[in-house]
Amino acid sequence: MDAKELIARRVAREIHPGMLVNLGIGLPSLVANFVPANAGVFFQAENGVIGLGARPPEGMEDPNLTDAGGGFVTAVPGAASIDSAMSFGLIRGGHLDMTVLGGLQVDARGRLANWKVPGKMVPGMGGAMDLVTGAKSVVVAMQHSARGEPKIVAECSLPLTSLRRVNLIVTDLAVIIPTEDGLVLTETAPGISVDEVRAQTGAPLTLAPDLREMELA
Amino acid sequence: MDAKELIARRVAREIHPGMLVNLGIGLPSLVANFVPANAGVFFQAENGVIGLGARPPEGMEDPNLTDAGGGFVTAVPGAASIDSAMSFGLIRGGHLDMTVLGGLQVDARGRLANWKVPGKMVPGMGGAMDLVTGAKSVVVAMQHSARGEPKIVAECSLPLTSLRRVNLIVTDLAVIIPTEDGLVLTETAPGISVDEVRAQTGAPLTLAPDLREMELA
Amino acid sequence: MKRAIKPEAAAALIPDGSVLLIGGFMGVGSPHRLIDALVARGARGMTVVANDTAMPGHGIGKLVTAGVITRLVTSHIGLNPETQAKMIAGEIDVELVPQGSLVERIRAGGVGLGGILTPTGLGTEVEDDKPVIEVDGKRFLLEKPIKGDFALIAAHQADYVGNLAYSLTAHNFNPIMALAGATVIAEPDAIEPVGVIPPDAVKTPGVLVDHLIERAR
Amino acid sequence: MKRAIKPEAAAALIPDGSVLLIGGFMGVGSPHRLIDALVARGARGMTVVANDTAMPGHGIGKLVTAGVITRLVTSHIGLNPETQAKMIAGEIDVELVPQGSLVERIRAGGVGLGGILTPTGLGTEVEDDKPVIEVDGKRFLLEKPIKGDFALIAAHQADYVGNLAYSLTAHNFNPIMALAGATVIAEPDAIEPVGVIPPDAVKTPGVLVDHLIERAR
Numbered sequence: 001m002d003a004k005e006l007i008a009r010r011v012a013r014e015i016h017p018g019m020l021v022n023l024g025i026g027l028p029s030l031v032a033n034f035v036p037a038n039a040g041v042f043f044q045a046e047n048g049v050i051g052l053g054a055r056p057p058e059g060m061e062d063p064n065l066t067d068a069g070g071g072f073v074t075a076v077p078g079a080a081s082i083d084s085a086m087s088f089g090l091i092r093g094g095h096l097d098m099t100v101l102g103g104l105q106v107d108a109r110g111r112l113a114n115w116k117v118p119g120k121m122v123p124g125m126g127g128a129m130d131l132v133t134g135a136k137s138v139v140v141a142m143q144h145s146a147r148g149e150p151k152i153v154a155e156c157s158l159p160l161t162s163l164r165r166v167n168l169i170v171t172d173l174a175v176i177i178p179t180e181d182g183l184v185l186t187e188t189a190p191g192i193s194v195d196e197v198r199a200q201t202g203a204p205l206t207l208a209p210d211l212r213e214m215e216l217a
Numbered sequence: 218m219d220a221k222e223l224i225a226r227r228v229a230r231e232i233h234p235g236m237l238v239n240l241g242i243g244l245p246s247l248v249a250n251f252v253p254a255n256a257g258v259f260f261q262a263e264n265g266v267i268g269l270g271a272r273p274p275e276g277m278e279d280p281n282l283t284d285a286g287g288g289f290v291t292a293v294p295g296a297a298s299i300d301s302a303m304s305f306g307l308i309r310g311g312h313l314d315m316t317v318l319g320g321l322q323v324d325a326r327g328r329l330a331n332w333k334v335p336g337k338m339v340p341g342m343g344g345a346m347d348l349v350t351g352a353k354s355v356v357v358a359m360q361h362s363a364r365g366e367p368k369i370v371a372e373c374s375l376p377l378t379s380l381r382r383v384n385l386i387v388t389d390l391a392v393i394i395p396t397e398d399g400l401v402l403t404e405t406a407p408g409i410s411v412d413e414v415r416a417q418t419g420a421p422l423t424l425a426p427d428l429r430e431m432e433l434a
Numbered sequence: 435m436k437r438a439i440k441p442e443a444a445a446a447l448i449p450d451g452s453v454l455l456i457g458g459f460m461g462v463g464s465p466h467r468l469i470d471a472l473v474a475r476g477a478r479g480m481t482v483v484a485n486d487t488a489m490p491g492h493g494i495g496k497l498v499t500a501g502v503i504t505r506l507v508t509s510h511i512g513l514n515p516e517t518q519a520k521m522i523a524g525e526i527d528v529e530l531v532p533q534g535s536l537v538e539r540i541r542a543g544g545v546g547l548g549g550i551l552t553p554t555g556l557g558t559e560v561e562d563d564k565p566v567i568e569v570d571g572k573r574f575l576l577e578k579p580i581k582g583d584f585a586l587i588a589a590h591q592a593d594y595v596g597n598l599a600y601s602l603t604a605h606n607f608n609p610i611m612a613l614a615g616a617t618v619i620a621e622p623d624a625i626e627p628v629g630v631i632p633p634d635a636v637k638t639p640g641v642l643v644d645h646l647i648e649r650a651r
Numbered sequence: 652m653k654r655a656i657k658p659e660a661a662a663a664l665i666p667d668g669s670v671l672l673i674g675g676f677m678g679v680g681s682p683h684r685l686i687d688a689l690v691a692r693g694a695r696g697m698t699v700v701a702n703d704t705a706m707p708g709h710g711i712g713k714l715v716t717a718g719v720i721t722r723l724v725t726s727h728i729g730l731n732p733e734t735q736a737k738m739i740a741g742e743i744d745v746e747l748v749p750q751g752s753l754v755e756r757i758r759a760g761g762v763g764l765g766g767i768l769t770p771t772g773l774g775t776e777v778e779d780d781k782p783v784i785e786v787d788g789k790r791f792l793l794e795k796p797i798k799g800d801f802a803l804i805a806a807h808q809a810d811y812v813g814n815l816a817y818s819l820t821a822h823n824f825n826p827i828m829a830l831a832g833a834t835v836i837a838e839p840d841a842i843e844p845v846g847v848i849p850p851d852a853v854k855t856p857g858v859l860v861d862h863l864i865e866r867a868r
Contacts, residue, residue, distance in 0.1 A: 042641060050639045064679060066676075069730070079633045085754050092751050093544050127750040129749035129775065159775060281462060297814050297850050298851045339518055350555075377557065547791075569765045602851065
């Protein structure tokens, strides 16, 4: 199993029946593959559909039905079309149960940076700032480190996405819960030791009393 | 012709093809009767329809299609349903060409009072404050005086509906245009003299150079 | 998925002293069976936020008559003399809000905005002691967001996901109130199987709705 | 009633240096033939307000490539490296706005509100020097309204009144932008006879629309 699939499978376990969930472009979008179609979960794409379904069979694509990355999707029974004001009304208004987003950095206070690398790469925040500000639960799904550099750091050097403390960090090495008192390591990936996690983490980690191995969907 | 019909017929002449017009409850709602159905005018009821049509034949009423007073109406071809946020978005956003409202008082500065008689009658402002603030043109349609007391006064003694100067006052005696320099009498009703108008008006009136008799639709 | 419940069961969920956002405009688009059930259970001490109180014996007027309401936030009570009498007698504390500001304040509450900046009401009694904010040289009243413990709304069609569609002038405040109730109870004219309402016809996504009232027998 | 015009005729109405609100999300729901016509006429110096710039060779990406845009207000340019390159080279002045704030600022412009009070962006670079307003102990950024000289939008269905209906994720910014353009030009997939689109299916009332683009042959 590659790192991305592992992360997606672990995040999928956070998703429960009846939830409204927004999945970011890229890695987070893989999570849907590991949530059973009959689980009663509604996926929102911020571009305007609640009840996002799988990619359609070839020849059955609709140019007016895509995910936030522009890829073709389907609509599940009971889906609803919404415009961008309603879409972000739901997000900002606290009606979204969970958002799963990629990250460039998360710091010891659980603050996310994911929209800009000054002078290098400026994709823009898109919906990320609203999502992190408004969703009931914010899950960051990302590789633990990038080119050997930790992405979990004492203080973000990149511009923040929000002051809000995210609820959960899921990486290819670990599951970490940011708390008022710092980052708590709750799970390690199969075959990964606490020392290996610590070696690739740029912020102090407290060990959870029930620290355990990651279970996957 | 009674006073109300006269007022309604005169106001109808202000309404031109392609306009979006809101008519208040009561006297103003009569105006629609004197605008030809094929004039290309759309009437808005602030409770949620653009393209308000005449009262339906008996037995063809729809409980979900009423005017702002709760009376049954029809929808013309090309009508649109809107919710209250869109309805007042159009009003406040300057998308409404004209509103025709009743009045309790209008003063020398052209300011309207029409929602409260302290201690006596407090109907509430309903949509009036938004309509007077946002409509491109505000027409006040009212009897010239009430129980012998002028309704056009030097300064409103009743609570104001808006600081905005209304565009036109149409009464059973006269047509008056409020300007920066005060009220200008532009038309008198058939058989009414300038002196009679002045006698029933509590604010100074300037005579328009082209002062003429009211023409009716 | 939401199982439909009886009006009495819904009324039993609503404790005395709650803040209720109730849809409807002069009784059109109000949840009539739910209102009857509230009266039947002898509800007391409610704060009601609604466009109007219809007329005695109809819609929200029934709650006025039955003494259910102690506080009322509304735009218009002109067609219900009973509400005016109870206000003057001090039995109901009434806050009058311009209709456009009322719906926009509810929307702000529902979509997570801190309030609205509106020109409506400037220089009138509505301004009162409210903050005035200047933006680019123009003055606006800051009006606060409104949320409810419950939104009690009517709809034309529902499905068991909770998706709602509305009809003509029965939209009014309903789609906006659906955003702003902590618990949302919808009384539809009809409930359809999931997948029957086209996604483009849904105006309130089911994720906002907590309970459906079963159809009248 | 609006006679449909050719894309070239519409493009000729839009002077260089205009502020254009352009609908679409990654090219889905963008007015593609109107965009082609703007490129063909060699438009220059435009300020474009849009969710994103799609990708090179697609939708608004074509305006980037052709050098039509000098200023851009947008939420996301991550999938168009050309936009990023032109921004870094100083050829396009880019203002990045969180997606929810962007659509809500456009709505505020369209519905006559003085701005929005949002928690999104607080404590980030987006806060910059913007006013922070405290309401009941919570802090909000004051973000200003946005209006355009033109709104260039796409729709699924239109009628000759100008009523518009949208499809699935092609709603996005279109219904909101229709409120905020001084002149609104809509490019529908289909134009129906007046009276064919049900009032409840209309999401943009025709009174907002100035010009329709004729169907593709």
